[in-house]
Amino acid sequence: MSTLGNEIIDWPKQQLRGHRLEGYRYTSREFFEKEFDRMWAKVWLLLGRESELPNPGDWQKEDVGPESILMVRQEDGSIKAFYNVCQHRGNQLVSEEKGHVRRFVCRYHAWAFMPDGELVYVQDADNFRGGNPCGKLNLKELKCETFAGFIWVNMDPDCSDLKTFLGPIWDDWSNYELESWKRYLARTTTLPCNWKVVMDNFNESYHVPTVHRPRGTLEERKRMHSGVDTRVENTRFDLADEGHNRMIMPGGYAGVSKNEDGSIGEPLATIMREWGMDPADYTDRGNETREALQKAKRQVGPSRGYTHYEKLADEQLTDAFHYTLFPNFAVSLWSDGFHFLRVRPHPTDPEQCVFDNWWYASQPEGETAPVRTTAEIIPRDAEVEHEVFELGEKSMGRTIDQDVEIFSLQQISMRSRGYEGAYLADQESRVERYHELIDDYLEGRQPE
Numbered sequence: 001m002s003t004l005g006n007e008i009i010d011w012p013k014q015q016l017r018g019h020r021l022e023g024y025r026y027t028s029r030e031f032f033e034k035e036f037d038r039m040w041a042k043v044w045l046l047l048g049r050e051s052e053l054p055n056p057g058d059w060q061k062e063d064v065g066p067e068s069i070l071m072v073r074q075e076d077g078s079i080k081a082f083y084n085v086c087q088h089r090g091n092q093l094v095s096e097e098k099g100h101v102r103r104f105v106c107r108y109h110a111w112a113f114m115p116d117g118e119l120v121y122v123q124d125a126d127n128f129r130g131g132n133p134c135g136k137l138n139l140k141e142l143k144c145e146t147f148a149g150f151i152w153v154n155m156d157p158d159c160s161d162l163k164t165f166l167g168p169i170w171d172d173w174s175n176y177e178l179e180s181w182k183r184y185l186a187r188t189t190t191l192p193c194n195w196k197v198v199m200d201n202f203n204e205s206y207h208v209p210t211v212h213r214p215r216g217t218l219e220e221r222k223r224m225h226s227g228v229d230t231r232v233e234n235t236r237f238d239l240a241d242e243g244h245n246r247m248i249m250p251g252g253y254a255g256v257s258k259n260e261d262g263s264i265g266e267p268l269a270t271i272m273r274e275w276g277m278d279p280a281d282y283t284d285r286g287n288e289t290r291e292a293l294q295k296a297k298r299q300v301g302p303s304r305g306y307t308h309y310e311k312l313a314d315e316q317l318t319d320a321f322h323y324t325l326f327p328n329f330a331v332s333l334w335s336d337g338f339h340f341l342r343v344r345p346h347p348t349d350p351e352q353c354v355f356d357n358w359w360y361a362s363q364p365e366g367e368t369a370p371v372r373t374t375a376e377i378i379p380r381d382a383e384v385e386h387e388v389f390e391l392g393e394k395s396m397g398r399t400i401d402q403d404v405e406i407f408s409l410q411q412i413s414m415r416s417r418g419y420e421g422a423y424l425a426d427q428e429s430r431v432e433r434y435h436e437l438i439d440d441y442l443e444g445r446q447p448e
């Protein structure tokens, strides 16, 4: 348990071994291939959203490195996952992102598979020396489970179940009613760096005061524009046995959201008004806003349809809970927003990766106020399409763009004779732990 009643409990402490993070880890093809076989093919991967596949026969394709995977809604309401590989001579069964079928029919020689993977038709069935392949061959299935409304897939037939893999994340996320949250942002692009460059970045907040520097006084520059207190001395860090980690920063603060005259600035003032508070009451009392906002949300929330507030701890009502799920998934979880950053290895190139930026928001009954992401304000009834684009064609969101600018430069240095490895600060422990866990997988050791 990592939440106990209304208290956020620390996760068990981890021993670090010390890691150099040498450049070859980000550039070597041999390392990249080993990493795929021994790590990517052994872990649970978040690949889809249940609500995207409402009806039996609905399917979605997701690629992870060299593998292409299908998720298919079944007649009984469950979801199965298959390799997107025809069992005749290996043509990819589908090439679009998603669709609906009665049967999957291969374009090459018309073999047909049911949504549950069963091969039901082949041309010239009596022409096979080994006998009719129907009844013998089916689509190759992978382990598939759902949690928080997301579809998770594992290529390892002997893997532990998803709950075991997620460890304390399972409890932490169970109270938000995430399965009913709706998507408001879905952007995908390819980045010119190894996937670990991206995850390293999301595994530390040491870069926040510099890369995401807000304007203002020195004190204010240590905090992000959204009113989250990012100072390391006020941040809680936790590492889980399973490889995931958590970082909690106090939010709802009038640190930066404070005007020259001591009055509460934006966006905090608007948020306070939405919860029936008068920001004017808090002039020169900015540091009291966090607790006051927690109280207001707790009092007013459930009657306004925010039913999950009853189950959340006070901190979860205002603070920024950043999670990294091993190996490729970074989440900022707010009381009503789920910011989802995922990275997948490129099919062939260790020096590229595929990057997704998604936002989900809670759906309190009757709520009409727009959805506020960290980057934009989106109408509550917006229907959002998945946007796939070339890097630079479009913004990924302001803070993410700032991070991405660094990635390609850092990747270049990973090949330099001038880079001999990292020299890490304590607040970069999550980076270190991540690489140690990758090494464990590479050496055939998995978390207990």
Ligand code: FES
Binding pocket: 086, 087, 088, 089, 090, 091, 106, 107, 108, 109, 110, 111
């Ligand atoms: S490869 Fe699919 S039917 Fe031949």
Ligand SMILES: [Fe+2]
Binding pocket: 201, 207, 208, 211, 212, 399, 403
């Ligand atoms: Fe960042």
